[in-house]
Amino acid sequence: MIDPLTLLLYAAALFVASVAQRVVGLGFGLVMGPVSAIVAGPIAAVPLNCIFGIVACGLMIPGVWRDIDWRRMAWLLAPAIPASIAGLLIARMVPTDALRIAIGIIAILGVLVSVVFHRSRHTLDGPTTRIATGVAIGGFNAAVGVGAPLVGMYSLVSRWEPRVMAATMQPFWVGLNVTTLVERQLLVPDGFPEWPWWAWLGASAATAIGTLFAHRIAHRVSATAARTTIIVLSIVGGAVVIVTGIVGLLAG
Numbered sequence: 258m259i260d261p262l263t264l265l266l267y268a269a270a271l272f273v274a275s276v277a278q279r280v281v282g283l284g285f286g287l288v289m290g291p292v293s294a295i296v297a298g299p300i301a302a303v304p305l306n307c308i309f310g311i312v313a314c315g316l317m318i319p320g321v322w323r324d325i326d327w328r329r330m331a332w333l334l335a336p337a338i339p340a341s342i343a344g345l346l347i348a349r350m351v352p353t354d355a356l357r358i359a360i361g362i363i364a365i366l367g368v369l370v371s372v373v374f375h376r377s378r379h380t381l382d383g384p385t386t387r388i389a390t391g392v393a394i395g396g397f398n399a400a401v402g403v404g405a406p407l408v409g410m411y412s413l414v415s416r417w418e419p420r421v422m423a424a425t426m427q428p429f430w431v432g433l434n435v436t437t438l439v440e441r442q443l444l445v446p447d448g449f450p451e452w453p454w455w456a457w458l459g460a461s462a463a464t465a466i467g468t469l470f471a472h473r474i475a476h477r478v479s480a481t482a483a484r485t486t487i488i489v490l491s492i493v494g495g496a497v498v499i500v501t502g503i504v505g506l507l508a509g
Contacts, residue, residue: 259296259456267296268463275313275467278430279321280475281486282412282423283405285310285430287494290402291501301450303402304441307434309464314427314434316468321424330425332387333411337395337429338436344399345437345444357401357502364397364406364495371413372488382415399437403498409491412484419483423475 259267270292277284286306293302318325348356374381390411398404412422478486 259450259452263296264456264459267292268460271309271313271460271463272467272470275464276471276474277486277490278310278313278427279317279468279471280423280478281419281483281490282426283408283487284490285313286398286402287405287490287497291497294501297450304438304449306402307438307441309460310434311431311438312461313464313468314430316465317427317472318431320472321427324421324424325428326421326425327428329387329417330429332384333391333394334429334432336388336391337398337433340392340395341399341433341437342440342444344396345440347396348400349445353401354502354505357403357498357505360397360401360403361495361497361499361502364403364410364498365492367410368406368413368488368491368495371410375413375416380414380416386411386415395433398433399440401498403494404433406491406494409487412487419480419487423483 270288274285274288277288289306289309290302293305296302297305390407394404394407397407408422408426411417412419
């Protein structure tokens with residue numbers, strides 16, 4: 258269950274997460290991951306984030322339709338789906354907190370290396386890079402709920418134009434979140450949050466309002482500002498995962 262005050266705070270977080278997701282193409286999971294874990298617990302947090310991620314990104318697709326790179330999305334999503342199954346299975350076998358720390362460190366180091374690579378004026382893209390990125394996003398997202406830093410890494414090394422990336426990642430996250438929900442129902446069926454109807458309605462409304470607001474301001478954000486935001490969110494996401502893992506180990 259959830260009380261009205263907690264729902265209000267959760268709705269505010271959904272609003273912020275939806276704005277970040279629309280403007281730069283990532284950030285929803287980074288904002289909502291810790292919040293959902295606090296509100297509903299670590300097990301229920303994953304389906305919660307998937308559900309509202311589908312709502313947010315699904316509402317954004319009509320507004321960004323013309324900028325979506327469907328071909329590149331397919332290259333990323335096709336390997337991400339089977340990798341997400343592997344991620345769920347690994348998460349069941351390996352201590353989750355230790356896995357979080359390892360993945361967080363890898364994510365931060367990867368983003369930093371990508372920043373250096375980006376400054377070298379070289380470009381790293383193509384089928385191999387896209388498949389490897391999709392595998393990493395799908396596996397990491399299913400295992401510990403963090404995929405955004407991998408998106409940030411790929412956007413930097415491939416020099417993906419931020420506006421196109423922000424558009425393309427909306428249908429990508431819808432596809433991956435739907436897949437994750439189905440996989441969890443089959444492999445890890447426990448932990449679905451038991452909320453009253455008014456809580457689902459209120460949270461969905463906050464997501465929709467955040468999406469509408471983000472549509473109005475997205476065009477005002479420059480490519481440089483968007484790229485800087487992507488780097489910051491990716492590093493922060495890795496750090497949050499590390500801290501969460503350390504806290505979990507100490508508490509255990």
